[in-house]
Amino acid sequence: MTDMLAPSVPAKPARRRWSLPWYVTASLFWVGLMLITAVFADLLMPHSFTALDLKYRLVAPFQSLAHPLGTDELGRDVLSRLIVSIRISLLIAFGATLISAVLGTTLGFLAAHFRGIVEQIVLVLADFQAAMPFLILALSVLAFFGNSLPLLVGLMGLYGWERYARIARGLAIAASAQGYATAVSQLGAKPGRVYLRHILPNIASTLIVSMTLVFPEVILLESGLSFLGLGVQPPMTSLGNMVGYGREYITRAPWIMLTPSVVIVLTTLAISLLGDWLRDRLDPTIR
Amino acid sequence: MSAPLLSLNEVTRTYTSRKGLFGTPVAVQAVAGVSLEVRPGETLGIVGESGSGKSTMGRMALGLEAPDSGSVRFDGAAMPDPGSESWRSLRKRAQMVFQDPLGALDRRLPVADQIGEPLEIHGIGDKAARAAAIARSLEMTGLSADHGRRFPHELSGGQRQRVIIARALITDPELLVCDEPVSALDVSIQAQVVNLLIDLQAERGLAMIFISHDLRVVRQISQRVAVMYLGHIVEEGTAEEVLRDPQHPYTRALVSAAPVPGARQRQRVILTGEPPNPAARPSGCAFHPRCPLATDRCRAEMPVLTRLAPGRRAACHLIQHTPAGMAAK
Numbered sequence: 001m002t003d004m005l006a007p008s009v010p011a012k013p014a015r016r017r018w019s020l021p022w023y024v025t026a027s028l029f030w031v032g033l034m035l036i037t038a039v040f041a042d043l044l045m046p047h048s049f050t051a052l053d054l055k056y057r058l059v060a061p062f063q064s065l066a067h068p069l070g071t072d073e074l075g076r077d078v079l080s081r082l083i084v085s086i087r088i089s090l091l092i093a094f095g096a097t098l099i100s101a102v103l104g105t106t107l108g109f110l111a112a113h114f115r116g117i118v119e120q121i122v123l124v125l126a127d128f129q130a131a132m133p134f135l136i137l138a139l140s141v142l143a144f145f146g147n148s149l150p151l152l153v154g155l156m157g158l159y160g161w162e163r164y165a166r167i168a169r170g171l172a173i174a175a176s177a178q179g180y181a182t183a184v185s186q187l188g189a190k191p192g193r194v195y196l197r198h199i200l201p202n203i204a205s206t207l208i209v210s211m212t213l214v215f216p217e218v219i220l221l222e223s224g225l226s227f228l229g230l231g232v233q234p235p236m237t238s239l240g241n242m243v244g245y246g247r248e249y250i251t252r253a254p255w256i257m258l259t260p261s262v263v264i265v266l267t268t269l270a271i272s273l274l275g276d277w278l279r280d281r282l283d284p285t286i287r
Numbered sequence: 288m289s290a291p292l293l294s295l296n297e298v299t300r301t302y303t304s305r306k307g308l309f310g311t312p313v314a315v316q317a318v319a320g321v322s323l324e325v326r327p328g329e330t331l332g333i334v335g336e337s338g339s340g341k342s343t344m345g346r347m348a349l350g351l352e353a354p355d356s357g358s359v360r361f362d363g364a365a366m367p368d369p370g371s372e373s374w375r376s377l378r379k380r381a382q383m384v385f386q387d388p389l390g391a392l393d394r395r396l397p398v399a400d401q402i403g404e405p406l407e408i409h410g411i412g413d414k415a416a417r418a419a420a421i422a423r424s425l426e427m428t429g430l431s432a433d434h435g436r437r438f439p440h441e442l443s444g445g446q447r448q449r450v451i452i453a454r455a456l457i458t459d460p461e462l463l464v465c466d467e468p469v470s471a472l473d474v475s476i477q478a479q480v481v482n483l484l485i486d487l488q489a490e491r492g493l494a495m496i497f498i499s500h501d502l503r504v505v506r507q508i509s510q511r512v513a514v515m516y517l518g519h520i521v522e523e524g525t526a527e528e529v530l531r532d533p534q535h536p537y538t539r540a541l542v543s544a545a546p547v548p549g550a551r552q553r554q555r556v557i558l559t560g561e562p563p564n565p566a567a568r569p570s571g572c573a574f575h576p577r578c579p580l581a582t583d584r585c586r587a588e589m590p591v592l593t594r595l596a597p598g599r600r601a602a603c604h605l606i607q608h609t610p611a612g613m614a615a616k
Contacts, residue, residue: 179390186351187405187454188378198393 024277027270034267038087047077049084050235058253072256073249081237082259088238089264092153093218099157101211104164109195111165112172122169126162134159135224142230152222152231159221160214167210171203205282212275216268223264239264290363291324292494293348293381293462298322298357300343304566315565317343319518320357322592327461328492332509332526334502334541338565340518341498345464348496349381350374362461379409382455386467388447392439398450399425399435405458424453428483445476449483456487463488464496469504481508502545506530511598514538517563517573520592524599534601536578572604580605 020028037044046066047053053067053075061070061078069079107126111119141155172195175181180202185194223240225231227247232238234245239260246257297320303312318340325331325348335341346352347359350366359366361381367374382405385391392401403421406412412420425435428449439447448468455463465484469477485508488495499505505512506526513523514537522535533539540556560577572590575581584604592602 179385179387180393183383183385183391184393184404186349186378186383187408188375189404189408190375193408198396201395202393 027273030270038090041083041087045080047080049080070255085237085239092222095153096156096218097215100161104161105168108165108168111169126165129162175199209275209279212271292327293325294360295323296358298354325494330495330509332505332512333498335515339515345466345498349464379458381462382460384465384468388451402454424457428453462494466498522601535603537574
């Protein structure tokens with residue numbers, strides 16, 4: 001009975017800003033570790049990631065101090081390759097997510113602001129993008145234009161923009177109907193101010209959550225393309241590239257493939273969890 | 288009599304609405320040939336049912352919407368097109384108070400920031416001057432500095448409406464359009480907000496258009512009243528005259544529905560028939576299907592707004608246009 005009555009007391013606890021759930025702490029820790037690894041890859045690598053050591057081929061993890069995570073079929077250090085892979089994969093994933101978020105949100109706002117023909121064009125493009133299997137698009141672009149890191153990032157940047165565009169357009173139209181956007185433009189604000197200062201912060205939580213959904217997909221997509229041999233080209237390496245080339249040795253030397261796989265799973269999981277938590281935190285009404 | 292600050296001349300606004308998936312678009316005349324004037328320091332109350340076009344008129348008076356025909360003049364100059372540069376700079380001279388204060392506020396910003404936003408938009412003052420203006424504005428509307436640090440959802444309805452008023456008045460406007468500013472509030476809070484508006488107006492010599500469906504509130508705040516029915520003004524005059532001696536049958540029904548404290552309950556005029564639908568206007572006088580006095584002439588011919596006395600107009604075939612006729616009624 002007391003339990004039932006308790007919530008009716010106007011208990012307004014002091015805003016405890018820094019008590020995080022354990023899984024958020026763990027996710028933050030993991031993502032931080034990945035970022036540090038990516039930034040300081042050159043310092044952290046125990047060996048050059050292309051250095052061959054043919055005497056020590058297919059060494060299992062924890063067998064040798066020189067190669068804590070073992071070596072692959074050419075005697076290259078798996079740990080060093082993993083560190084470089086994290087850098088390349090994160091670079092592609094962050095770059096692509098940012099590009100698609102900016103592109104999609106801009107197009108969505110343009111559609112919401114101008115309506116009419118602009119909106120129709122954006123929506124048709126979004127439908128086209130959604131209907132087109134992205135892998136096929138990526139395959140054809142990479143097949144025709146060859147392969148380079150900037151091209152790959154730019155191409156991945158096209159992935160998922162239609163989601164941001166739809167979200168941004170829908171929410172911007174809703175915001176105008178709700179009144180606060182109308183109210184500010186009635187105060188004489190220019191559209192840039194209305195969209196950037198008012199509508200964007202109001203819909204940012206949704207966009208950020210959407211970003212955290214797209215981010216893992218980009219990592220997986222890059223992995224898939226690299227696995228197919230169309231992504232990052234050897235001797236450069238990425239997480240998907242390692243998985244792809246490690247599959248031939250999956251029975252004899254599973255660590256070559258499993259270490260990058262574990263990193264992919266943990267990173268995508270951590271970012272999804274963070275996104276979920278951020279969505280709640282970014283809403284001042286449920287703080 | 289001073290020159291009008293705002294004048295609307297025969298303004299008309301028509302919307303098109305479509306019924307159903309394959310329905311043909313229907314033209315809905317929200318405002319039909321309305322002329323009004325507001326002088327500096329004067330409050331004009333606009334009364335009418337929902338669908339009478341009073342909000343649309345308020346929006347046109349502010350220049351938020353351009354009329355389809357007719358003209359709006361503000362301070363002697365034609366109202367610029369919405370969205371243009373001169374329109375933007377005019378915003379600091381004419382402001383609006385909304386019906387739904389929560390909807391009109393950005394829920395992610397502390398209200399003090401939002402109150403100061405018009406200053407930022409129009410580049411008035413530096414940071415310190417703006418902070419001082421915000422503090423003055425908060426105080427003027429009866430809010431504390433602590434209220435200013437809160438978010439809109441942490442304030443009550445009346446406080447939110449005060450925030451909206453503080454924001455509207457921070458640029459020292461000459462015209463304030465209040466669109467149903469108190470109809471979403473409790474009756475006790477309504478009185479506070481209305482009194483605040485009356486005080487602020489007296490202090491600053493604002494011209495105000497007060498749109499409401501509540502005759503008691505309009506009586507309290509306005510010097511002049513215009514009654515609208517289906518996009519037309521059916522009666523206009525000083526608040527005192529219109530409410531004491533209504534001429535148009537519709538105004539009479541409205542006045543009889545609003546009880547006056549201290550007065551004996553008079554004969555109530557109960558309106559029958561359908562509430563007005565702007566998409567299907569009756570022929571002749573738009574009010575005739577509900578009018579207890581309607582004649583054949585009312586069904587066929589639309590009455591025009593005629594001057595009964597200085598500052599007093601009504602649109603009804605049954606009113607004799609002589610002062611004696613008025614008294615006889």
